[in-house]
């Protein structure tokens with residue numbers, strides 16, 4: 211590993227990076243920063259949680275001219291939460307240089323953003339829909355942009371996003387520097403990516419597998435109707451500190467959240483139909499450990515960096531292998547370890563195999579735990595809690611009671627009763643989880659074909675859909691109120707009911 215001081219970056223940025231607790235550059239940072247500082251276009255690919263944000267963030271901040279009040283860099287991210295997170299990280303990197311930045315995303319009052327834009331930010335981080343909205347209102351002037359970043363580049367050049375990106379690019383000077391980053395880059399998308407850049411330097415951090423080593427990957431084969439009970443038992447056995455459960459649709463996320471709460475778990479859901487205020491507050495509570503389980507659609511799959519996530523559960527197997535890589539990448543970040551468990555119905559096994567071919571990593575089959583194993587898991591948790599209390603809590607208020615009890619009862623019986631009273635025994639409270647239709651049977655993607663063959667077909671199909679949608683959206687572009695369009699974009703991204711999900715966001 212290389213020390214940041216060897217990378218030719220300014221004193222102010224070095225100080226910021228040090229304050230952030232970074233000692234050495236990660237491989238993608240080491241591989242990227244030098245070329246980016248030379249002004250080269252870069253296509254950067256490295257596993258989830260390995261520091262891609264600072265890999266583009268450091269050179270981007272370095273290039274900002276503090277005396278130039280115009281917008282000099284534009285960073286585009288696929289979701290609102292990611293745009294917020296990236297802007298926070300850039301703020302930290304640019305802190306000593308005092309660069310001015312602003313994030314713009316859907317669901318936030320546009321008037322407030324327009325006023326903030328008048329304060330002359332030098333960097334804009336935003337989601338595509340809202341950036342276009344500002345371009346159309348002439349509130350965002352991009353003629354002076356020198357650096358353009360697409361974080362989660364493959365997602366941004368995928369499906370419906372491509373049209374939005376094209377419209378934004380029409381407003382950005384063509385001699386800009388372009389930096390594209392992602393943990394995944396299917397060949398078909400990579401071809402598109404290269405058309406956005408000039409002689410890009412391709413920095414791909416070589417790894418045997420697409421997913422990080424320190425995530426243990428399991429799958430559970432189960433019928434659709436059995437999945438929820440098994441999920442509860444698996445959670446009881448694992449006792450995750452912080453877990454994310456991904457579901458296929460918004461309805462799924464709502465039902466899972468409600469069902470988990472009915473069974474006594476501390477869970478909250480996040481998806482695109484919730485108000486932006488609610489989305490932000492759920493995420494904040496999860497980061498502050500006030501919620502143990504975050505239930506989410508793919509809206510939370512990419513880029514989010516929440517420290518301490520120990521487990522990721524795919525309640526539904528994702529449709530694309532890329533989505534799998536990003537979802538499980540919410541754990542095992544920055545060298546920490548994590549566990550990922552994917553539920554798959556017998557009919558969907560071909561999807562599991564495609565995921566494995568793409569990641570080049572086999573998942574270990576996990577036998578669903580029995581109710582008694584689940585009970586043991588819960589009991590162990592109670593024992594741990596009790597031991598922790600014995601070691602650290604102030605118990606003087608309880609000692610007298612304990613001594614009195616010991617006069618009448620046997621010590622073992624008393625502790626057993628105390629444990630029973632605090633153990634959440636596996637619970638069979640009836641819950642409603644609407645069955646999802648299984649993903650369509652796959653035929654066209656033969657195992658020997660890998661990603662590229664099928665990927666191209668997929669893309670064509672998606673572009674057709676994107677084209678139709680774009681025509682349908684003509685009116686959106688001229689609207690004055692942004693909120694209805696914001697919601698539509700979210701719907702396109704995640705789908706509703708049992709329809710296929712559409713992955714879009716503003």
Ligand SMILES: Nc1ncnc2c1ncn2[C@@H]1O[C@H](COP(=O)(O)OP(=O)(O)OP(=O)(O)O)[C@@H](O)[C@H]1O
Nearest residue numbers: 232234235236258259260261262263393513515544
């Ligand atoms: N050089 C470094 N030393 C220590 N920690 C770092 C370093 N660079 C980044 N990190 C930390 O590692 C974590 C992951 O970084 P980041 O979110 O940039 O990953 P990523 O590669 O963009 O992942 P994803 O593919 O999921 O978007 C963050 O908490 C970040 O602060």
Ligand SMILES: [Mg+2]
Nearest residue numbers: 262263361513
């Ligand atoms: Mg990232």
